[in-house]
Amino acid sequence: xxxxxxxxxxxxxxxxxxxxxxxxxxxxxxxxxxxxxxxxxxxxxxxxxxxxxxxxxxxxxxxxxxxxxxxxxxxxxxxxxxxxxxxxxxxxxxxxxxxxxxxxxxxxxxxxxxxxxxxxxxxxxxxxxxxxxxxxxxxxxxxxxxxxxxxxxxxxxxxxxxxxxxxxxxxxxxxxxxxxxxxxxxxxxxxxxxxxxxxxxxxxxxxxxxxxxxxxxxxxxxxxxxxxxxxxxxxxxxxxxxxxxxxxxxxxxxxxxxxxxxxxxxxxxxxxxxxxxxxxxxxxxxxxxxxxxxxxxxxxxxxxxxxxxxxxxxxxxxxxxxxxxxxxxxxxxxxxxxxxxxxxxxxxxxxxxxxxxxxxxxxxxxxxxxxxxxxxxxxxxxxxxxxxxxxxxxxxxxxxxxxxxxxxx
Amino acid sequence: xxxxxxxxxxxxxxxxxxxxxxxxxxxxxxxxxxxxxxxxxxxxxxxxxxxxxxxxxxxxxxxxxxxxxxxxxxxxxxxxxxxxxxxxxxxxxxxxxxxxxxxxxxxxxxxxxxxxxxxxxxxxxxxxxxxxxxxxxxxxxxxxxxxxxxxxxxxxxxxxxxxxxxx
Numbered sequence: 001x002x003x004x005x006x007x008x009x010x011x012x013x014x015x016x017x018x019x020x021x022x023x024x025x026x027x028x029x030x031x032x033x034x035x036x037x038x039x040x041x042x043x044x045x046x047x048x049x050x051x052x053x054x055x056x057x058x059x060x061x062x063x064x065x066x067x068x069x070x071x072x073x074x075x076x077x078x079x080x081x082x083x084x085x086x087x088x089x090x091x092x093x094x095x096x097x098x099x100x101x102x103x104x105x106x107x108x109x110x111x112x113x114x115x116x117x118x119x120x121x122x123x124x125x126x127x128x129x130x131x132x133x134x135x136x137x138x139x140x141x142x143x144x145x146x147x148x149x150x151x152x153x154x155x156x157x158x159x160x161x162x163x164x165x166x167x168x169x170x171x172x173x174x175x176x177x178x179x180x181x182x183x184x185x186x187x188x189x190x191x192x193x194x195x196x197x198x199x200x201x202x203x204x205x206x207x208x209x210x211x212x213x214x215x216x217x218x219x220x221x222x223x224x225x226x227x228x229x230x231x232x233x234x235x236x237x238x239x240x241x242x243x244x245x246x247x248x249x250x251x252x253x254x255x256x257x258x259x260x261x262x263x264x265x266x267x268x269x270x271x272x273x274x275x276x277x278x279x280x281x282x283x284x285x286x287x288x289x290x291x292x293x294x295x296x297x298x299x300x301x302x303x304x305x306x307x308x309x310x311x312x313x314x315x316x317x318x319x320x321x322x323x324x325x326x327x328x329x330x331x332x333x334x335x336x337x338x339x340x341x342x343x344x345x346x347x348x349x350x351x352x353x354x355x356x357x358x359x360x361x362x363x364x365x366x367x368x369x370x371x372x373x374x375x376x377x378x379x380x381x382x383x384x385x386x387x388x389x390x391x392x393x394x395x396x397x398x399x400x401x402x403x404x405x406x407x408x409x
Numbered sequence: 410x411x412x413x414x415x416x417x418x419x420x421x422x423x424x425x426x427x428x429x430x431x432x433x434x435x436x437x438x439x440x441x442x443x444x445x446x447x448x449x450x451x452x453x454x455x456x457x458x459x460x461x462x463x464x465x466x467x468x469x470x471x472x473x474x475x476x477x478x479x480x481x482x483x484x485x486x487x488x489x490x491x492x493x494x495x496x497x498x499x500x501x502x503x504x505x506x507x508x509x510x511x512x513x514x515x516x517x518x519x520x521x522x523x524x525x526x527x528x529x530x531x532x533x534x535x536x537x538x539x540x541x542x543x544x545x546x547x548x549x550x551x552x553x554x555x556x557x558x559x560x561x562x563x564x565x566x567x568x569x570x571x572x573x574x575x576x
Contacts, residue, residue, distance in 0.1 A: 024573075025570040025572060035433075036431060036433055039433055040476070049565075072434070074434065074436070075433060075434065078433045121474060123473050137498055138498065139475065139476030140477075141476060141505040141506070141560055141561060142505060142560070151570065153572050188419075188467060188468040188494055188496075191468070191496065216498075219497065266421075353428040354428045354429055355428055355434065372423070375423070375448070376427045379429075381448045
């Protein structure tokens with residue numbers, strides 16, 4: 001019987017053929033923990049599970065990304081606790097301040113691979129779908145159990161298919177496809193399901209991560225792009241199968257897709273940019289696991305090259321990883337952004353979670369390349385957050401109001 | 410008696426606990442109990458009583474995987490959460506913490522501030538006028554986890570995960 005990518009991956013991990021709707025326990029290939037939740041995960045492991053050691057230190061990755069570098073004495077202390085624990089456990093896959101956000105880092109380091117089951121202490125762990133892994137976000141207790149036992153349980157998900165045809169027009173990119181999907185599916189449209197994104201094999205791995213990270217915003221358990229046309233080695237049992245069944249199919253014609261913007265304060269409040277009217281902004285924030293990659297920095301630099309951000313607008317640039325930052329320094333991308341007036345942040349989650357590095361004050365309007373615009377997400381509950389692509393972010397920084405990239409190219 | 414607290418749809422985990430009140434950000438982790446809905450509904454944390462029920466609209470708990478969101482609700486003693494659909498990570502976290510969650514749309518049948526009796530063993534809410542509202546039972550494989558009080562007690566008791574055949 002034809003299987004979806006999720007059914008293929010979870011069958012292998014369960015050690016038997018499983019289908020959507022069944023509940024099964026599975027072996028986990030990789031557990032990701034970040035600085036913000038590691039203290040609670042370690043506490044649950046030691047105090048509730050009596051687990052002094054992780055089941056396999058080669059299969060646990062720890063990343064300091066959520067408050068990187070530490071913003072308070074307290075977060076500094078907590079991070080040091082995590083560092084000491086990592087040492088005691090003999091965990092090699094440890095990435096400290098400055099390496100970047102867990103999701104791109106683990107892909108860049110080759111730790112996240114096609115066909116794996118990956119559970120992470122961050123809801124955007126669906127990101128690993130960019131290389132065709134089944135990545136899912138979980139809370140501290142589930143992660144503690146996975147780190148202690150190497151296993152977890154899932155209800156095998158049905159799959160929602162987003163099928164793209166055509167190619168992006170100038171100024172339009174993966175983020176616009178992701179926002180369009182959120183508009184069609186709504187915030188709960190893929191709850192308990194997996195999303196598969198087809199027709200996007202022309203995208204780079206990190207452009208696919210834009211789609212994969214956004215899968216949670218439609219409620220999905222995982223969000224996978226078929227692992228075709230990527231540098232990673234793909235196991236021969238993992239491929240899209242003719243006849244696999246999808247509970248819903250969304251067709252998207254990229255040839256006619258316009259820049260999309262999510263307006264305050266829910267992710268699926270998506271409009272065509274051209275329908276928004278004049279929206280002045282105070283801050284443009286370019287970063288996050290969704291759109292802080294080299295490709296996003298380069299797209300922004302092409303628009304900002306030789307120009308300067310509008311008076312009264314702050315442009316924050318927070319690369320998603322050190323690799324992205326290094327690449328941007330090597331080809332002049334970073335210089336163009338800085339010369340245009342960008343303020344550079346340490347690779348990491350930055351202000352996405354409202355704790356540091358550009359927290360928003362009351363009555364500020366921010367055009368953000370991240371994945372959530374909930375009230376209070378980036379600081380003050382009286383700030384307004386719009387979500388869009390890196391291209392729209394750069395065009396907006398130039399004019400001071402939300403702008404179609406074609407208007408400034 | 411339990412007081413009913415009505416919430417809208419798409420209540421997200423940033424509304425339940427904003428990121429800057431995460432336990433690692435607090436001087437005293439126990440202070441987490443002061444912050445559920447601190448911005449979205451400021452009177453909640455100070456007025457909620459153990460056993461009170463949250464009745465919400467669609468997609469409750471969407472957003473982050475932060476377990477400290479349902480944990481804060483558990484700390485203030487929320488007796489049950491009822492919504493027509495739960496975001497999956499939140500549902501899983503609440504299950505792991507032993508917070509009863511029922512899938513039902515009751516935001517129009519009940520009203521904010523109403524006093525009801527929640528009879529968990531029978532899966533029933535009884536209003537002051539004697540009306541009985543049946544709460545749909547959870548899937549079989551989850552009932553065992555609730556009965557054990559959460560996923561850790563379940564795992565320690567049975568040595569396996571939900572859905573696995575007993576050894």
